[in-house]
Amino acid sequence: MTLDNQHWERISAYLSGDLSQDERNAFESWLQDSDSNRLLFQEARLVWESSRIKLRVKNPATEEELLKLRARIKSQQPAGRIIPLFRNSALLKIAASLTLVTVAAYFYWTLRDTETVIASGDQVLTLYLPDSSRVWLNTNSTLSYTEDFTKENRTVTLKGEAYFQVKRDTAHTFEVVTPATTAVVLGTSFNVNDADSATIVTVAEGKVRFAERDAAREKDVVLTPREQATFHHRKKTMDRSRSRDMKFAAWRRYKNVQYEKEVKNSGLYLATQYTWRKNQINQSVIEGTIRNSASLAVYRDIVLYVTYSQPGGPQKTSRLVIGETVNPGQTIDYRRRLLDIFTETNVLHVKVESAEVETGDHY
Known part of the structure; x- marks a missing residue:
């Protein structure tokens, strides 16, 4: 399969959006004509979009570099036949305005400026x-x-x-x-x-x-x-x-700084929302949710640290353990009671104190 000037110009016009709707329809019809046409287009698009064959043109305005570009593409393509792209002259007028040197330069500068690579x-x-x-x-x-x-x-x-x-x-x-x-x-x-x-x-x-x-x-x-x-x-x-x-x-x-942080600082990734009330025997009942915002850590045996007091009285503390497992992104419900039957509790606060990290099989 050879990639001649005419095909370079037509494909580049399509990729850069320089075609009318009728011309785009004709181009897409041409793509369906054969596997050879589709392969040709895919290879050209890779040059346009893919980092793996990103152009490194020292001086795009030279014929020498253009020849290197064409040789590189040709070396990656199997032998085959190309069906003529268009039989009318509408697209030829647009294609004629583009040169191979311009196409090569556009590929290089576009890829360089718009691609994000993360290592x-x-x-x-x-x-x-x-x-x-x-x-x-x-x-x-x-x-x-x-x-x-x-x-x-x-x-x-x-x-x-x-x-x-x-x-x-x-x-x-x-x-x-x-x-x-x-x-x-x-x-x-x-x-x-x-x-x-x-x-x-x-x-x-x-x-x-x-x-x-x-x-x-x-x-x-x-x-x-x-x-x-x-x-x-x-x-x-x-x-x-x-x-x-x-x-x-x-x-x-493993070798994941974010996960290590989640293991050592469960309180940063576990949050609780709650309400509380006194029941018929004057006991404080806490109802709430716990949400895990970690990316990977799965927590269990979550310890809630509760502080409460009555008017004019000393502050008291209690620890409640939630044994359920909480996966990343998951929210669970809980309901617990305090042993404060003989108090007139009017202030109560709950926060996550600690949790164990689940190490079993999970994604």
Whole structure:
């Protein structure tokens, strides 16, 4: 497959939004004509959007650099046939106004200015994407996305391993692209491990459509909770199974500064709201909720520190233990009584004093 000047100009006009609606319709019709056309467009779009083949043009205004650009694209493409893009002259007038040098320069400067690249280094990172989706990025991994992330698509590029909690958006799918695969969802939680020989996707919640990158739709595998699929890079085969390892995302708790903070400071992440009243036997009854705002820590045996007093009397204290487990983002209810039957309590305060961290199997 060769990428000649004419096709460069037409694709660049489409990507940069320089086409009328009729011309865009004609272009999209051309994309459906053959797999070769779609592959050509995908390769050009990667140059436009993807950090993996980001251009590093020293002087975009030279013919030498332009030739290097074209050779680079050509080297990544299999042999094939390109069907003529358009048979009318409307788009040619627009395409004729663009030069390959301008296209190359635009690719370089656009990518440089609008791409966000996040590298974890030797620590696990917890981060939020522009759409409020939360991501844990494993050590020695990178995640990147473009400036238009929430405008037209929600696509991220991953090298390494990450766990995603995707904010649901029925108008925009969320796509994780690795060098060999794509995973597409609407709103769910799942783990993607892009290793040297294979890419592994494991689903915690929701559904994930997983496939070899740029493969036909019918080759997709739809995964549901506790299912796992492995795409083998060399063999280009897909294995699907039930995930028996409930600790597939336990790596998020290691070398994670945020998690260490949650373990040592439970009071910062556990909050209680409550009301209290005297019952028929003059006993104080406390009813409330406890919310866990931590990202990973699961708390149990939560100790509530209660202070109370009566008019003119000394302040007294009591500790109440809530034994239930509270997961990240979860709120639980509680109801407890004080041993103050013979007092006229009129002031009462409750706060979270401490909690144990649950270390069992969980996502």
